[in-house]
Amino acid sequence: EVQLVESGGGLVKPGGSLRLSCAASGFTFSNYDMNWVRQAPGKGLEWVSSISSSNRYIYYVDSVKGRFTISRDNAKNSLFLQMNSLRAEDTAVYYCARAGAVNYGMDVWGQGTTVTVSS
Amino acid sequence: DIQVTQSPSSLSASVGDRVTITCRASQSIGRYLNWYLQKPGKAPKLLIYAASSLQSGVPSRFSGSGSGTDFTLTISSLQPEDFATYYCQQSYSTPFTFGPGTKVDIK
Numbered sequence: 001e002v003q004l005v006e007s008g009g010g011l012v013k014p015g016g017s018l019r020l021s022c023a024a025s026g027f028t029f030s031n032y033d034m035n036w037v038r039q040a041p042g043k044g045l046e047w048v049s050s051i052s053s054s055n056r057y058i059y060y061v062d063s064v065k066g067r068f069t070i071s072r073d074n075a076k077n078s079l080f081l082q083m084n085s086l087r088a089e090d091t092a093v094y095y096c097a098r099a100g101a102v103n104y105g106m107d108v109w110g111q112g113t114t115v116t117v118s119s
Numbered sequence: 120d121i122q123v124t125q126s127p128s129s130l131s132a133s134v135g136d137r138v139t140i141t142c143r144a145s146q147s148i149g150r151y152l153n154w155y156l157q158k159p160g161k162a163p164k165l166l167i168y169a170a171s172s173l174q175s176g177v178p179s180r181f182s183g184s185g186s187g188t189d190f191t192l193t194i195s196s197l198q199p200e201d202f203a204t205y206y207c208q209q210s211y212s213t214p215f216t217f218g219p220g221t222k223v224d225i226k
Contacts, residue, residue, distance in 0.1 A: 035215075037163075045155075045163060045206055047215040059213040095162055104210035105153035105168030112162055 002026035002108050004096050009113030016086050016117070022079040022096030022110055030074035033057075033099035035106060036081050038092035038115075046092075049081065050099070064090075086117045121145050121209050125218035131226040138194040140221045142207035147187045151211035154183055154192045157220075158203045166205075167192065197223070 008020040020036070036048040049070040050059045058070055069082040079096050093114050097106035122145035132138050142152065150170035155163040165174045167183035170190055180195045194201055202225055207218040 044220045045157075045208070045217040047208075047213075047217065050213065050215070061214045097163075100165070100168060102172065103151050103153065103169035104215070105165050105174070106155075106163075106208075107165045107168070107174060109162035109164070 004098065004108055004110035006094065006096055006110040006113035009094065009115045011116045011118065012086055013119050014087060014117055017082070017084045018086065018115060020081040020083065020094055020096075020113060020115070022081075024077045024079065024098075027098075027108075029072075029077040030054075032101075033104070034072060034079045035097045035099055036070060036079075037095045037097055037106070037109075038090075039095070039112075040089070040092045043092075048094070051079070083115070086115075088117050091115060091117045120214055121148060121212060121216055123207060123209050123216045123218040125205075125207055125221050127221060128219065129222040129224070131224055132197050133226045134197055134199055136197045136226075138197050138201075138223060140192045140205055140207075140223075142185075142190040142192070142218050144188045144190075144209050144211075148209045148211035150186050151209055152183075152185065152190045153208045153210060154181075155206045155208065156201075156203045157206065163206065 005023045035050045051070045067085045071080045093112040095112045096110045098108040100107035152170045154167040157163040171183045205221045
């Protein structure tokens with residue numbers, strides 16, 4: 001079964017750090033670009049970051065540039081998001097999502113992990 | 120950045136109704152437009168990619184059309200499990216922006 005499972009969310013104070021992980025199974029992880037997408041409480045979806053299959057290309061939404069770092073370990077079928085200098089507005093459910101081969105539709109999603117930034 | 124808008128923001132419909140949701144991009148994105156369905160507390164699910172291609176396993180009552188800046192998602196006969204929020208998303212260039220969503224609820 002094709003599956004993505006996120007972990008690492010939690011409650012953190014403003015200015016703190018968290019590292020999210022996403023474990024992939026059921027497909028050849030190293031063949032696919034991967035994404036992080038977040039959803040603040042009661043709000044819509046926001047793309048956060050992408051990383052290409054080979055680690056060569058990395059992109060971020062402006063609001064997290066310089067604070068978040070996406071990475072992957074193809075040998076361990078894992079995707080990561082290191083989040084530093086967290087702000088209240090980073091509070092959200094964070095999803096990892098696989099980019100499909102055609103036109104980059106995100107065709108496999110994890111169940112999400114919740115990040116709450118509050119003092 | 121490419122802005123993506125959706126209309127309507129919400130709609131009420133009955134089982135069996137034909138439903139149409141539109142999505143507009145602020146510049147031409149070719150066919151780099153995807154549609155997702157999301158139910159409360161659940162992850163989004165890809166319905167349509169590349170503007171009109173049906174994702175594997177998605178019922179044929181869902182269809183997509185359009186290119187350039189204007190796109191449409193159509194549900195030919197609304198079923199009880201279709202009551203949800205629908206999002207479009209452009210994958211033409213980063214940031215891969217989503218539309219604000221269209222909530223479909225029961226009339």
